[in-house]
Amino acid sequence: MAKEIQNLWREVRELSLGTKIDRLDSPPSPVKFLRDYVSQSKPCVISNAISHWPALKLWSDPAYLSGALSNDVVSLHLTPNGCADAVTGDKDLCFASAHVEKVLFPEALKAVQSSCKGLKVGYLQQQNDCFRTEYSTVALDCDGEIAWATEAFGCSPEAVNLWIGTDDSVTSFHKDHYENLYAVVSGEKHFLLLPPTDVHRLYIEQYPAANYSYHRDTEVFKLEIEEPVRHVPWSSVDPYPSPENEASERLKYPLFFNGPKPFHCTVKAGEILYLPSMWFHHVSQTPGNGGYTIAVNYWYDMQFDIKYAYFNFLQSLSYKSSLLNPILSWREDEDRESSDGEV
Amino acid sequence: MAKEIQNLWREVRELSLGTKIDRLDSPPSPVKFLRDYVSQSKPCVISNAISHWPALKLWSDPAYLSGALSNDVVSLHLTPNGCADAVTGDKDLCFASAHVEKVLFPEALKAVQSSCKGLKVGYLQQQNDCFRTEYSTVALDCDGEIAWATEAFGCSPEAVNLWIGTDDSVTSFHKDHYENLYAVVSGEKHFLLLPPTDVHRLYIEQYPAANYSYHRDTEVFKLEIEEPVRHVPWSSVDPYPSPENEASERLKYPLFFNGPKPFHCTVKAGEILYLPSMWFHHVSQTPGNGGYTIAVNYWYDMQFDIKYAYFNFLQSLSYKSSLLNPILSWREDEDRESSDGEV
Numbered sequence: 001m002a003k004e005i006q007n008l009w010r011e012v013r014e015l016s017l018g019t020k021i022d023r024l025d026s027p028p029s030p031v032k033f034l035r036d037y038v039s040q041s042k043p044c045v046i047s048n049a050i051s052h053w054p055a056l057k058l059w060s061d062p063a064y065l066s067g068a069l070s071n072d073v074v075s076l077h078l079t080p081n082g083c084a085d086a087v088t089g090d091k092d093l094c095f096a097s098a099h100v101e102k103v104l105f106p107e108a109l110k111a112v113q114s115s116c117k118g119l120k121v122g123y124l125q126q127q128n129d130c131f132r133t134e135y136s137t138v139a140l141d142c143d144g145e146i147a148w149a150t151e152a153f154g155c156s157p158e159a160v161n162l163w164i165g166t167d168d169s170v171t172s173f174h175k176d177h178y179e180n181l182y183a184v185v186s187g188e189k190h191f192l193l194l195p196p197t198d199v200h201r202l203y204i205e206q207y208p209a210a211n212y213s214y215h216r217d218t219e220v221f222k223l224e225i226e227e228p229v230r231h232v233p234w235s236s237v238d239p240y241p242s243p244e245n246e247a248s249e250r251l252k253y254p255l256f257f258n259g260p261k262p263f264h265c266t267v268k269a270g271e272i273l274y275l276p277s278m279w280f281h282h283v284s285q286t287p288g289n290g291g292y293t294i295a296v297n298y299w300y301d302m303q304f305d306i307k308y309a310y311f312n313f314l315q316s317l318s319y320k321s322s323l324l325n326p327i328l329s330w331r332e333d334e335d336r337e338s339s340d341g342e343v
Numbered sequence: 344m345a346k347e348i349q350n351l352w353r354e355v356r357e358l359s360l361g362t363k364i365d366r367l368d369s370p371p372s373p374v375k376f377l378r379d380y381v382s383q384s385k386p387c388v389i390s391n392a393i394s395h396w397p398a399l400k401l402w403s404d405p406a407y408l409s410g411a412l413s414n415d416v417v418s419l420h421l422t423p424n425g426c427a428d429a430v431t432g433d434k435d436l437c438f439a440s441a442h443v444e445k446v447l448f449p450e451a452l453k454a455v456q457s458s459c460k461g462l463k464v465g466y467l468q469q470q471n472d473c474f475r476t477e478y479s480t481v482a483l484d485c486d487g488e489i490a491w492a493t494e495a496f497g498c499s500p501e502a503v504n505l506w507i508g509t510d511d512s513v514t515s516f517h518k519d520h521y522e523n524l525y526a527v528v529s530g531e532k533h534f535l536l537l538p539p540t541d542v543h544r545l546y547i548e549q550y551p552a553a554n555y556s557y558h559r560d561t562e563v564f565k566l567e568i569e570e571p572v573r574h575v576p577w578s579s580v581d582p583y584p585s586p587e588n589e590a591s592e593r594l595k596y597p598l599f600f601n602g603p604k605p606f607h608c609t610v611k612a613g614e615i616l617y618l619p620s621m622w623f624h625h626v627s628q629t630p631g632n633g634g635y636t637i638a639v640n641y642w643y644d645m646q647f648d649i650k651y652a653y654f655n656f657l658q659s660l661s662y663k664s665s666l667l668n669p670i671l672s673w674r675e676d677e678d679r680e681s682s683d684g685e686v
Contacts, residue, residue, distance in 0.1 A: 004659045012652040030374050035497055039382035040648035154378055197652065305383035309355040309540065310653035316347045 001320050005200060008314070009260055012197045021045055021193070021265040030152035033274075038152060038179065041276045041307055043193060045265055049272045050183050055141035056270055060186045060290045062109060065138070069105035074134045075126040076101045076108040078214045080221045082121035086172035087207055087236040088223070094210040095232040096223055098123070101214075113291045115168040120219070124164035131160040131296055142296055146181045146272070149300060153179060157298040164294050171283040173202055173235040178299035180275040184267045187293030188286040192239050193263040196278040196311045200319040201255040202235035239282055255319070267295075277302035278311055344663050348543060351657070352603055355540045364388055364536070364608040364616075373495035376617075381495060381522065384619045384650055386536060388608055392615045393526050398484035399613055403529045403633045405452060408481070412448035417477045418469040419444045419451040421557045423564045425464035429515035430550055430579040431566070437553040438575040439566055441466070444557075456634045458511045463562070467507035474503040474639055485639055489524045489615070492643060496522060500641040507637050514626040516545055516578040521642035523618040527610045530636030534616060535582050535605040535625040539654045543662040544598040545578035545623055582625055598662070610638075620645035621654055 013019070022044040028036070037044050050056065058064045077084055077098035084098035103111075111122035132139065145157050158178065175196070182189070194201065209226045237256045241249040250257045262282075267273045269288060275281060285293040302308075356362070365387040371379070380387050393399065401407045420427050420441035427441035446454070454465035475482065488500050501521065518539070525532070537544065552569045580599045584592040593600045605625075610616045612631060618624060628636035645651075 001660075004656060007659065008652055008656040011655060012649050015647040015652055016649055031377060031495060032497070034374060034377040034382060035495065035646075039377060040646055040650075042648070152374060152378065154375070195649065197649065197656075303378075303383055304358040305385070306355050306359055306538065306540065307383075307650060307653070309351055309358055310650070310657070312354060313347060313351040313540075314653070314656070316350065317344075 001317060005314075005317070005319055006259075008197050009201075012195055013260060016040055016042060017195060017263070019263075021263050023047070027146075027148050030148050033148060033152045037274055038276065041196070041278070043263070043265075043276055043279065044274050045267055046272045046274065047270065049146070050143070050185075050270060053142050053185070055138070055185045055294075055296075058141055059294050060269075060288050062113070062290045062292075065290075066106040066109055068138050069135065072105045072134060072137050073102050074105050074108050074124060075130060076103050076111055077123045077125055078111070078221075079121050079123075079212055080119065082115070082117055082123070082168040082170055083172065084123065084169075084212075085174070086170075087234050088210075093207055093236065094223070094225060095207040095234050096210045096212060099212040099214040099221065100126075109164065109292075112164055112166060115166050117168045120214070120221075121166075121168045123169040125161065127159070127161050129159040129161065131162040135162050142183075142185070146183075146298055149179075149181050149274075149298065153300040155301060157181075158301050159299040161297050161299070162294070163297070164292050165285055166287050166292055167285055169285065171281075173237055173239070173280050173282045175278050175280050176275075176299070177277060177302055179277050179302050180273075181298040181300070182267065182273040182275055183296050183298070184269050184271055184273075185294040185296060186269050186290060187288035188269070189267045189273075189293060189295055190284045190286070191263075191265050191267065191273060191275070192282040193265065193275070194280040196280070196307075197314065198259070198280065199311070199315050201253075201259050202237050202280055203253055203256070204233050204235050206231040206233055207236075208232075235280070240284075278308065344660060348657075348660070348662055349602070351540050352544075355538055356603060359383055359385060360538060360606070362606075364606050366390070370491050373491050376491060376495045380617055381619065384539070384621070386606070386608075386619055386622065387617050388610055389615045389617065390613065392489070393486070393528075393613060396485050396528070398481070398528045398637075398639075401484055402637050403612075403631050405456070405633045405635075408633075409449040409452055411481050412478065415448045415477060415480050416445050417448050417451050417467060418473060419446050419454055420466045420468055421454070421564075422464050422466075422555055423462065425458070425460055425466070425511040425513055426515065427466060427512075427555075428517070428577075429513075430577050431553075436550055436579065437566070437568060438550040438577050439553045439555060442555040442557040442564065443469075452507065452635070455507055455509060458509050460511045463557070463564075464509075464511040466512040468504065470502070470504050472502040472504065474505040478505050485526075485528070489526075489641055492522075492524050492617075492641065496643040498644060500524075501644050502642040504640050504642070505637070506640070507635050508628055509630050509635055510628055512628065514624075516580055516582070516623050516625045518621050518623050519618075519642070520620060520645055522620050522645050523616075524641040524643070525610065525616040525618055526639050526641070527612050527614055527616075528637040528639060529612050529633060530631035531612070531629040532610045532616075532636060532638055533627045533629070534608050534610065534618070536608065536618070537605050537623040539621040539623070539650075540657065541602070541623065542654070542658050544596075544602050545580050546596055546599070547576050547578050549574040549576055550579075551575075578623070583627075621651065 088096040115121040370392040431439040458464040
C-alpha cells in the first residue's frame with residue numbers, strides 16, 4: 001500500500017500541481033476559474049482582485065478601525081501560546097480551543113497588539129460568518145462577496161470571516177469542507193499547503209476536545225477537557241519544530257518530513273488565495289504597518305463529488321510504513337529538482 | 344481492500360451521481376456545464392442542443408447521404424459479428440480489430456444496411472477525426488464544434504468522429520482519455536455507463552491485439568494475431584450475455600453482475616450525451632427510419648488532474664474478492680431502492 005500511496009503523491013504533482021502555486025495577475029473569468037482551478041482542485045494566488053476595496057487603505061490604521069468600530073462588541077480569542085484549535089499538551093494530548101471573550105473592538109484590538117507569546121496571545125476571529133455580523137459596521141470597506149467566484153460557484157458565500165492577529169498566532173494543519181477565497185488586507189499570511197492526496201502524511205488522530213479559560217484576576221489560563229468527552233480528528237504535525245525538538249519530530253512524522261515538501265505561498269495585502277476544499281493548510285502571519293495582519297475569507301459551499309469520494313476512500317486505507325527507503329531516496333530527487341517555492 | 348473499494352462505489356453514487364443520468368432541456372451555460380458536470384465527472388443528456396442542424400432532417404434519408412457523398416471514399420469497418428475493438432475468441436482470447444476497407448460512400452452505406460450478424464457486419468466509423476476528413480462534403484450539415492463546450496473546455500475539439508451502424512454493431516466496455524460530447528442524429532444509442540471508481544468491476548486484462556481480414560472472393564473472415572505481439576488492456580465483460588451463457592458469466596464476473604447496476608441511458612436523435620473522460624461505456628444502437636443509426640461525437644482534450652491521479656491510484660490496487668457476501672446483500676438493497684433508469 002505504501003508504494004501506491006507514494007505514487008499518488010508524486011503523480012498529482014507531476015501531472016497537475018507542479019512545484020509552485022500558480023499566480024494570476026488579475027481575476028480569472030468564472031469559466032477559467034472553474035476549468036483551471038476548481039475542477040482540478042488546484043490553488044492559485046490572484047493579484048489585483050481587491051484593489052478597489054477601501055479597506056486596503058483604511059485598515060492599516062488602528063485609529064480608523066477603533067474609531068469605526070468603537071461601539072461594536074467582537075469575539076476575542078485568547079490563548080497562552082497563540083495556538084488555538086491545535087493539538088496541545090505534554091503527555092496527554094488534547095485538541096485545545098481558545099478562551100473567547102466578547103469585548104468592545106478597541107479593547108480587543110489592544111489585546112491583539114499587546115500579545116506576548118507564553119503569557120497571553122489575542123486573536124480576533126470567529127469562524128461563524130463574523131464579518132457580516134460582528135463587523136457589519138465596516139462591511140462596506142470590502143465587497144460582500146467575490147463576484148467572479150460567486151458566478152463560478154453559482155451561489156453567494158456561506159460565511160465571511162475576519163481575522164486580525166499578530167505573528168504570535170499560528171493556525172495548525174487542518175482542512176475545511178468549503179471552497180475558500182482568502183483575501184489579505186493588511187500584512188502577510190504564509191500558507192503551507194498539502195493536497196488531499198497527502199492525508200496520511202498528517203497523522204490525523206482523535207483527540208479529546210479541551211477549552212482554555214482565562215482568569216483576569218490571576219492572569220492564568222486553565223485548560224480543561226470538555227465533559228462529556230468529545231473527540232476531534234486533528235493533525236499534530238508541527239512543520240516548524242524548534243531546533244531542540246526537530247530530531248524527535250522528524251522521527252515521529254517521517255511521512256511528513258521525508259515526503260514531498262508542502263507548497264509554500266505568501267499572500268500579501270491586496271492578494272487573494274484560492275484554497276480548494278479539502279486541502280490541508282497551516283497558516284502563519286507577518287504584521288503590516290498597524291502591528292497586525294488582517295484577512296477576510298469567503299467560504300463557499302463545496303461539491304461532495306467524485307473527488308470527495310476518492311478522498312474518503314484514500315483516507316480509509318491504512319498506510320503501512322514498511323517502505324521508508326523509497327521515500328527517503330525520493331526526497332533527495334525532489335531537493336535536487338527544485339528548492340524554489342517550497343519550505 | 345474489497346470493503347473500502349465497495350464503499351467507494353456506493354459513496355460516489357450516494358453523494359453525487361444518484362441513480363439516473365441528469366437530463367437538461369436546453370444547453371447549459373459554460374459555467375453550469377463546468378460546475379455541475381465536468382468538475383464533478385458526472386454525465387448528462389442534453390435536449391434541444393442541435394435542433395438547428397440540417398443533418399437532423401436530411402440524414403435519415405439514405406438517398407440524400409449517398410447523393411451528397413457519391414464521390415467520397417470512406418472507411419468501412421467489417422467484422423463477422425459486429426464486435427470490433429472487443430475481446431473475442433473461444434479459448435485463446437484476443438483483442439480483435441475490424442477489417443477496414445476504403446470504399447465509395449454509397450457502397451459502404453449499402454454494406455452497413457445489408458449487415459447480417461454471423462456473416463458480415465459493416466460499421467462506418469474511424470476514430471481519427473473522420474468527420475472532418477472523410478465526410479467534409481457534408482460538414483455543414485452539423486456544427487463543427489459544440490459552442491458552449493468549446494467555451495467551457497477552452498479549446499476546440501481534438502477530433503470529431505462520425506458513426507453509421509445498425510443494431511448488429513455493439514461497442515464493448517472501454518474508456519477514453521477525452522471529454523466526449525456524443526450527438527445522435529438518426530436512430531438511438533443505448534449507453535451503459537460505469538464511473539471510473541468502478542474500474543475493478545470490469546476485469547481489465549491484457550490481450551494480444553488481432554486483426555480481422557476479409558476475403559471478398561471466399562467471403563470469409565480470418566482473425567490473426569499481430570506480429571510482433573502487442574498487448575491491449577481491455578474488459579471482457581459482456582453486460583448482455585446470452586441466456587445459455589448467463590450463469591457462467593455471472594460466476595466469472597461477480598463484481599460486475601452483483602455490484603451496483605450500470606447507469607443506463609438512451610440518447611435519441613437530437614440529443615447529446617456528455618460522457619466525462621475515464622467513464623466506462625458500452626454502446627448499442629437502434630436504427631432510425633433510414634435503417635441505420637448515425638452519431639457525431641466531439642472529443643475534447645481532458646485534464647490530467649487530481650481525479651486522474653486518484654483513478655490511477657485506485658487502479659493500481661488489487662481488489663481482494665474475499666468479501667463477496669457484502670456485495671450480494673447490497674445488491675438486494677439496490678434492487679429494492681430503485682429499478683428505474685437502470686439496466
